[in-house]
Amino acid sequence: MLCAIGSPDNFKSTIENLGVHITGEIVFKDHHKYDLRDIKKIASAVQEENCIILTTHKDAVKLEDIADAALKRKIYFLNISVSFKEGKVRLEKSIDKILNEEL
DSSP, X not given: OEEOSSOHHHHHHHHHHTTOOOOOOEEOOTTOOOOHHHHHHHHHHHHHHTOOEEEEHHXXXXXXXXXXXXXXXXXXXXXXXXXXXXXXXXXXXXXXXXXXXXX
């Protein structure tokens, strides 16, 4: 598991609730800017464990620009979406009201 988000424990719980076995964790502070030293650390960890990297979409995008082709093939991200059980209409009306007030 690799992430640079504000709530890494929540991300880990989401992964575990999906039944994924996490063999290692690399966690950076939120909004971390990856550099070559980070890439070497990540590549080394993946090679030792012979596994994939499961990360957030945000971090996968950041890694895309700096990771080499071999590492990119091991990067997968969890696509998370939001759905409402209730209150969606009320939320949408509140957002519309705020947006209309600013116009």
